[in-house]
Amino acid sequence: MRARIQDALLAQRGRFIGWVPVCLAIGIGTYFSLRVEPDLVVMASLAVFAAALLIVSRVVPTAFAPLFVALALVIAGGGIAKLRVTTAEAPILTFRYYGAIEGRIVNIERSASDAVRLMLDRVVLERMAPDRTPRHVRVSVHGAQPIATFTPGDVIILTGHLSPPAGPAEPGGFDFQRHAWFMELGAVGYTRTPVLRLLAADNTTLAARLFALRMAVSRAVQAAIPGEAGAFAAAIMTGDRSGMGQETLRDLRTSNLAHLLAISGLHMGLLTGFIFAVVRYGLALIPGVALRWPTKKIAAIGALAVGAFYLALSGGSVSTERAYIMVAVMLVAVLLGRRALTLRAVAMAAIIVLLWQPDALIGPGFQMSFAATTALVVAFGALRRFDLRGLPRWSRAVLSVILSSFIAGVATAPFAAAHFNQIAHYGLIANVLSVPLMGVLVMPAAVLAVCLAPFGLWWIGLGLMDIGLRWILLVAATVSAQDGALGHVVAPDWYVLPLLSFGLLAWVLIAGRGRLIGLAIVILAAGLWHQTTRATLLVADSGSLMGLSGAEGRVLSKPTGNGFVAGIWLENDGAPVEQAQAAARAGLVIDGRVTRADLGGWQVLQVSGKTALAALRGCDGADVVISNQIDATARPCVVYDLARLRNTGALALDVAPNGDLLIETAHQITGQRPWNSWQGPWPAPVRLAHDHQKRAAEATLTGDLEMR
Structure with a gap:
């Protein structure tokens, strides 16, 4: 053996x-x-x-x-x-703050709801010591305000609300607190008051000049190309997506073309590949140069330089930095006389990214980028064993494009489904009709526009971009309008995606029959995903929203409010609908501001507002009471008021096979980590026995339950 x-x-x-x-x-x-x-x-x-x-x-x-x-x-x-x-350690706000906020703008972006968000550093908060003040805060600006007149580097003042970064919307869900930790983001909030400029940006710094150039290019592009095509062009050239409409974004997501909008591996690869080809074949046209100079290495250096400029101009987002690292590793392989597209090059890029930014591992960008790249390298490496020279040249190019889109789509599909709970059924068709045009027309036209800009002729390149981008937008709109264009899946348990990833990698990396081990692990992960069950009752950490799983789907306790959390619950169920539609379902008993849920005989009561809480006598027959207020009244049941929910986070309630009521908390799942230490001690798990006498005895012994 x-x-x-x-x-x-x-x-x-x-x-x-x-x-x-x-x-x-x-x-x-x-x-x-x-x-x-x-x-x-x-x-x-x-x-x-x-x-x-x-x-x-x-x-x-x-x-x-x-x-x-x-x-x-x-x-x-x-x-x-x-x-x-x-x-990455930085101060985190530990309470809800309302008052004056001063800070320097470091980034301007838009949220999923299309609200303008300002990222601030050098933050000053009223009556707060500098060592306790968050290093960065993010403020959403509501109302009509002249945000377009502000630029990064401006020091602004405003009056707004701030709170600590929110925890997972449900136990085991996406941990925004951890995400915010690595952004050194110590508070998030909003303002409805005017935002005033205190000091103008110092335009002498390199960062300020790059941003000014970025915004100038974005405005000029959108002025030259009207409509959504111009906003699309500005997004892929400068990373500025502020001009994109919500309907266009939905079409791109539904048709699985949203990756064309974000500056990632595809754009960086197309750009550097185009520059590499132009420089190399351009030098090859000069006999003296082609015979004496290392044209291939010169082309690689030129592509590296252009890629670095593109990285700086686009704002240097994490995904763009990761894409540049992947491209740089392959171009350096060319400089060293090695093959560029190999699993060794992909592995080296992954090692660099993990050493530089290990937290990227748990994000969808890293997983999908390397899944697509690995799959393409493996697939086209296998195709080298087949002799395709008998096929016409044009058919080989078409086959390559179709295979590339198919392989990348299949490789990224499980990760997209796990993170975003959706599958674009016609994504392959949309990508086959769009990605080739991005490579042969849109990105080369963008380079042409930049080269002709000093001569005032960049409209030639922009005109060609306009044609390509309008076609892509047409494909996105047509595909997304088809019945069944988008499917939804249940969010898997936390261990499914790592198991699936390991199985796929084992199948790729192990030589011989041993790779069947990887295939067995993939099948096991798929089976576990299929067996995933969702919590019967979910409670938001605000105490204002409950969601009960029923025959028609999850029924929500109110049609408006806590919309972000409600949307996440419904998406993770694999059945997203409008919040009002989910609230109209049967399953909860709602009496004014009091909502009652029945879980296999266990009664859960959710009370909203001070008046309703003051009118509550005891527990009104409930075993668990949820409140969005601080409750100082002693009650003969388990109480999760606002103060306790700030420690526990969101709740998931289920009935065990033996009839016990299990209450799982978000803080319990994430544990006691640096990014949530301000919430207080790690809450103990709660299990209410179905035997009421036994339950009462346990309540006497367990002080954490605060039962009287």
Whole structure:
């Protein structure tokens, strides 16, 4: 048996580089899944253990050495994530604030609801010490205000509401608190009062000049190309999506063409690839240069330089930085005389990104980018074994485009479904009709427009862009209008996507019949996803909204208010509808501002407002009372008032097979981590026994339940 294992490991030689980012990712993912923050003693002990593993790997038989190195890499991944968390530490607002806010604008963007949002640094809050003031705050601006006149670098003053970053909308959901931690975002809020400029931006800095150039290009493009096509052109050239209409954005998402809007790997690859080809073949036309100069390496350097400028002009978002790293690794491979499109190059890019930004691992951008790139490299590497020279040249190009769209779509589909709960059924058709045009017309025309701009002739390139982008928008609108264009799926449990990812990577990286292990893991993950069940009752952390799962779908306790949370619940159920429609379903008993839910005989009461809470006598027959106010009254039941919900976060209630009522909290799932430590101690789990006498005895012993 030992000999067989040794032979199997030796057969994998040459593929171990692909497992390096996988092992780092396992360590990073394990760290982020912990419910208790490891201290420095634990991390130091693990570092010593990792060093010992590396020493042992030098003395064991060669075949087994990679196993010890792999375990050391897993530990290293956890250490990298811990370092990133520590270096990103910044003050977090721990209460609701209303008052004067001063800060310098560092970014202007739009939310999903089309509201203008200002990201501020150098924040000053009224009566708050500098060491407690958040490093960054984000303020949504409501009402008609001249935000277009502001630029990053302006120091502004306003009066607004701020609160700590919100936790998950439901236990186990997307953790915005963790996301905000790595943005050093300590508070979010809004204002309805005028935003005033206190000091104008210092336009002498490089960042200010780049932003001014970015906005100037965006305005000029939108002036030259009217309508949504101009907004689309500005978005892919400068990253400014403020001109895009909500209907157009919905069409692009429904048709699976939204990736054409974000400056990511596709745009960076098309741009640098076009520049590489133009420079290389342009130099090849000059015999003296082509014979004496390394034209391929010169083209790679030119593509790197243009890509860096594009990165700076587009605002340098995280996805664009990641795309540039991936392209840069491949172009550096060209400079070193290596093949650019290999799994080794993809692995090197993944290693760099994970070392530089380990938190990117848990985001959809990283997962979908590397899933598509890995799948394309593997698929086209396999196609090299087939002789396609007998096919006409034009048919090979068409086949390549169709296969690229199909492979990338299939590779990213499970990740898009897990993160966004939707599947674009006609996405392949839309991409086949649109992506080639983006590569052969839109991006080259953008480069042409920039080159002709100094001569006042950039309208030639913009005119060509207009043609291509109008076609893409037409395809998006036509596809999204079809019946059944968009399907919805239930959000999987937290372990499904890591298991699925590992299975797919094992199938790609393992040589021989051993790859069947990966296929078995993928099938297991798919089965677990299919068996996913949703919580019977969900409660928002504000205490103002409940959602009960019923025969028609989830029924909500009110038709308006807490719309963001309501939308997430319905999307995760795989059945998104309008909040008012979900509130009109049967299942909850609503009497004014009091809502009652029945969970297998357990009664849950949700009370909104001070008046309704004051009128409540005891628990009114309920086992659990939810309130959006602070309740100082002693009640003979479990009470989750606003003060307690600030500690627990959102709730999920289910009835166990034996009849007990299980109450799971968001804070309980995320654990006690640096990004939510302001919420207080980690809440203990709550389980109400179906035997009332036993339940009363447990209530006496469990002070955390606060039952009287």
